[in-house]
Amino acid sequence: MGPIELTALELGAAIKKGEVSxxxxxxxxxxxxxxxxxxxxxxxTVAGExxxxxxxxxxxxxxxxxxxxxxxxxxxxDNICTMGVETTCASKILSGFVPPYDAAVVERLRDAGAxxxxxxxxxxxxxxxxxxxxxxxxxxxxxDLDRVPGGSSGGAAAAVAAGLGWYAVGSDTGGSIRQPASxxxxxxxxxxxxxxxxYGLVAYASSLDQIGPLCRDAxxxxxxxxxxxxxxxxxxxxxxxxxxxxxxxxPSADYGHLLSGLTGDVRGLRIGLPVDCYGDGLDPEVRRAVxxxxxxxxxxxxxxxELSFPVLGYAVPTYYIIAAAEASSNLSxxxxxxxxxRAEHHEGLADLYRKTRTQGFGAEVKRRILLxxxxxxxxxxxxxxxxxxxxxAVIKAAFDEAFTRCDLLLTPVAPTTAPRLGESLSDxxxxxxxxxxxxxxxxxxxxGLSMPCGSDSKGLPIGAQLIGPHFGxxxxxxxxxxxxxxxxxxxxxxxxxxxx
Amino acid sequence: xxxxxxxxxxxxxxxxxxxxxxEKQDMTAQLEQIVAYMDVLNELDTTGIExxxxxxxxxxxLREDExxxxxxxxxxxxxxxxxxGEAFLVPKAVE
Numbered sequence: 362m363g364p365i366e367l368t369a370l371e372l373g374a375a376i377k378k379g380e381v382s383x384x385x386x387x388x389x390x391x392x393x394x395x396x397x398x399x400x401x402x403x404x405x406t407v408a409g410e411x412x413x414x415x416x417x418x419x420x421x422x423x424x425x426x427x428x429x430x431x432x433x434x435x436x437x438x439d440n441i442c443t444m445g446v447e448t449t450c451a452s453k454i455l456s457g458f459v460p461p462y463d464a465a466v467v468e469r470l471r472d473a474g475a476x477x478x479x480x481x482x483x484x485x486x487x488x489x490x491x492x493x494x495x496x497x498x499x500x501x502x503x504x505d506l507d508r509v510p511g512g513s514s515g516g517a518a519a520a521v522a523a524g525l526g527w528y529a530v531g532s533d534t535g536g537s538i539r540q541p542a543s544x545x546x547x548x549x550x551x552x553x554x555x556x557x558x559x560y561g562l563v564a565y566a567s568s569l570d571q572i573g574p575l576c577r578d579a580x581x582x583x584x585x586x587x588x589x590x591x592x593x594x595x596x597x598x599x600x601x602x603x604x605x606x607x608x609x610x611x612p613s614a615d616y617g618h619l620l621s622g623l624t625g626d627v628r629g630l631r632i633g634l635p636v637d638c639y640g641d642g643l644d645p646e647v648r649r650a651v652x653x654x655x656x657x658x659x660x661x662x663x664x665x666x667e668l669s670f671p672v673l674g675y676a677v678p679t680y681y682i683i684a685a686a687e688a689s690s691n692l693s694x695x696x697x698x699x700x701x702x703r704a705e706h707h708e709g710l711a712d713l714y715r716k717t718r719t720q721g722f723g724a725e726v727k728r729r730i731l732l733x734x735x736x737x738x739x740x741x742x743x744x745x746x747x748x749x750x751x752x753x754a755v756i757k758a759a760f761d762e763a764f765t766r767c768d769l770l771l772t773p774v775a776p777t778t779a780p781r782l783g784e785s786l787s788d789x790x791x792x793x794x795x796x797x798x799x800x801x802x803x804x805x806x807x808x809g810l811s812m813p814c815g816s817d818s819k820g821l822p823i824g825a826q827l828i829g830p831h832f833g834x835x836x837x838x839x840x841x842x843x844x845x846x847x848x849x850x851x852x853x854x855x856x857x858x859x860x861x
Numbered sequence: 862x863x864x865x866x867x868x869x870x871x872x873x874x875x876x877x878x879x880x881x882x883x884e885k886q887d888m889t890a891q892l893e894q895i896v897a898y899m900d901v902l903n904e905l906d907t908t909g910i911e912x913x914x915x916x917x918x919x920x921x922x923l924r925e926d927e928x929x930x931x932x933x934x935x936x937x938x939x940x941x942x943x944x945x946g947e948a949f950l951v952p953k954a955v956e
Contacts, residue, residue: 461936554916568915594924600917612917678899689876696877698949703942710954711877719879727878732892734875735868748902750912755905757916790894806916831916 364389369433369527369581370620376432377423383416383432383476386527390434390478394525401501403510403520405439407479408446415476429584429620430528431474438517438531439480440487441572442561443467446477450563451495452485454721455701464561465593466530466572473588478526482516485723486692487537487565489513490792491785494725499782502544504821508779511541517575518545528576528585532562534569535680536774536799539811542575543774543824546813548841548851549575550582553831554806555600556614557586558593566687567598569680569803578851579812579841583619586834590616614832622835625843628662630836633767635670638798644777650815650823651773657847658840666767672759673797675752680800681793682736682749688726689733695721728789757805764830769837772798774811774824802828810837813850822853862900864893 364372364381375381391409398404412434419432437443440450442460444467449455463471470477484494492500492515500515502508503523510519514531518541521529531538533551542549550573557572564570574585592606593599601609602616632655639648655665697703697717704716722730736745763770775795785792802809807828814825827837845851869889873880880888935946943950 458940461932461940598915598917672905675902675905678902681895682899682902693877697942698951699937700940701942707952710952713952714877715879718877722878724884727876727880728888728891730876730878731869731872731888732895734872735892735896738872738875745896745899747912748907750914751907751910752902752905754910754913755907757913789891790898793895 365393365524367527368577369435370429370584372527373429373431373433383420384413386432387412387416387434387476387478390526393523394478397523398525400506401503401519401523401525402498403482403500403516403523403525404436405449405451405480405482405497405516406447408477411446412476412478419474419476428473428588430588432476433527434476434478435470435528435530436478436481436517436520436526437467438483438514438529440483440532440563441466441530442563443477443480446480448480448563450486451483451497452721452723452726453496453702454695454717458701460561462561465558465595466589467561469588469591470530475588481514481520481529481531484513484515485726486563486688487513487532487534488688488725488729490536490540490795491780492516492541493782493786494723496723501782502779504545505779505819508781508821509544509785511544511779513537514575515541518542518547518549521545521547521575521577528574528581530572530585530589531575532570532572533803534565535684535803536796538573538575539774539799539809539824539826540796542811543813544779544822546822546850546853547575547577548579548582548810548812549573550586550811550834550837551802551809552586552590552834553614553808555598556590556616556832558591558596558599560593560595564691566684567691568687569684571803578845579838580620580623582810583623583838587617587619590614612831619835619838623839623842625661625839625846627658627840627843630658630663630769630840631767632658632663632665633763633770634665634667635673635763635770635772636667637670637673638772642776643773644817646817647773647777647823651771651825654771654814654825654844657844661843661847668763668766670759670763672756673801676756676801676804677793677797679749679752679756680796680804681732682745683753683804685729685733686737686746687733689730689737692726692730697721725789753804756801760801760805760807768829769833769840770828772826772828774798774826778817778819778821778823798826807831808834808837810841812841812844813853814844815850816853822850862896864889864896
């Protein structure tokens with residue numbers, strides 16, 4: 362068995378035992394990338410030389426190998442700043458931008474001995490559900506090259522599913538980790554808002570954005586999250602750890618114990634099934650596969666509670682109003698003055714801004730900026746933006762009520778398996794509607810996990826979503842781990858795939 | 862609600878974006894469809910509900926005022942399309 366077939370934790374253990382060297386692992390990944398990525402288009406930048414240099418240094422410094430992920434090669438979504446490595450957000454406006462600093466998560470990964478293979482393709486500025494809005498061309502799904510890998514972290518999902526790296530770090534604003542994980546048969550997690558620093562993440566919608574892992578199983582996810590989570594003074598919304606701030610009485614997290622907390626014991630765990638999530642519009646094959654998760658966990662001693670979640674139908678419009686509003690504000694920084702590209706021909710400063718932005722942004726980004734400017738503009742602010750913030754409070758309250766009756770919610774990740782390339786681009790509203798099960802999690806700041814739970818008649822992976830209360834990461838990961846102890850859907854990930 | 866091309870021109874101005882005639886027609890139709898869908902929120906009575914901008918009650922989080930080094934100016938200016946080594950350069954803004 363070559364290193365490509367191992368999980369990240371298995372590879373980390375093999376490196377520690379000296380069975381595989383860090384350099385061998387990086388070489389195996391780089392070979393897989395050169396064999397397959399011309400077809401998949403999962404990477405925007407492959408940093409092969411840097412990865413090999415770092416691998417040699419890590420191998421020489423093995424005595425510091427305290428992290429279970431030491432020496433394991435991985436890759437980073439291209440909206441996360443990497444010092445000295447181009448960071449484009451898959452947008453023309455940032456082509457050539459080489460950040461002079463690392464994002465907080467990149468620092469944390471480096472301290473844990475990670476090796477980055479490069480930067481992953483995505484929807485432009487993380488705006489999209491298919492990874493087709495990238496200015497570097499669409500990403501292909503390694504399960505079926507005529508289908509999308511999901512989005513916006515589609516390059517991350519395709520790369521890990523195809524064995525071009527052992528795990529990836531993406532971002533999730535409305536489902537951008539969970540939905541591509543689902544379409545590509547991976548386990549992915551959007552953590553509780555505020556538990557992973559956003560410092561160095563190019564902002565899309567700041568109140569919703571959160572960085573998280575895409576992995577081959579729940580144990581890998583737990584190990585990566587143990588590295589990513591933690592307090593950071595440079596992100597004003599970062600939540601302190603239990604011991605970070607003496608005297609603090611606000612919300613705080615117990616960081617760093619997710620991997621050690623995986624027991625597989627789910628006796629007495631109350632699983633909520635929101636009946637509204639299993640109604641019209643859900644593919645029957647997806648419904649059947651997701652419900653098997655409840656059966657498996659029940660056989661291990663969990664209880665299943667049916668409950669209603671009547672606000673589901675308001676989640677998508679609320680999300681798109683808030684996300685677009687924040688995007689229109691966040692993306693005003695791209696003006697051709699401080700970084701990225703500037704339009705060549707312009708007449709004066711205002712025209713420089715206009716031409717740079719008009720030439721630099723793609724259609725979906727423009728659509729969301731315009732929508733955001735509209736909902737924030739005088740005369741429409743109360744009817745749309747303020748209304749959405751009120752509905753957000755209603756959605757948050759509905760989750761609070763649900764979590765008095767259960768410990769986690771089990772829902773589909775998406776209404777269908779991966780659609781064909783090109784199907785979603787012509788109808789933006791249809792694409793937005795496919796986010797129905799994921800966006801409410803971001804609105805309420807909750808942790809959400811996506812894991813494979815079966816495949817449809819076409820052989821495409823189906824994902825199940827587990828949603829927990831704030832700081833419920835451990836409960837979700839343990840439930841997913843329990844499910845994966847009894848099933849092999851996560852092992853069906855085409856580890857290595859077929860060289861094209 | 863009806864989205865007119867005049868309204869799209871107005872929000873293009875607010876957004877510092879230009880649309881060609883054909884793009885503008887497509888965008889107007891798409892925005893109308895999207896905004897019509899968003900009007901579903903009007904079904905929900907939210908009278909008296911406080912708008913929620915942040916899910917955690919994090920207010921006035923204060924910390925000690927410490928002096929820390931900031932980014933190197935030359936490194937930051939190197940990211941810019943035009944600079945003179947001390948400042949970002951832009952076309953003349955005041956006549």
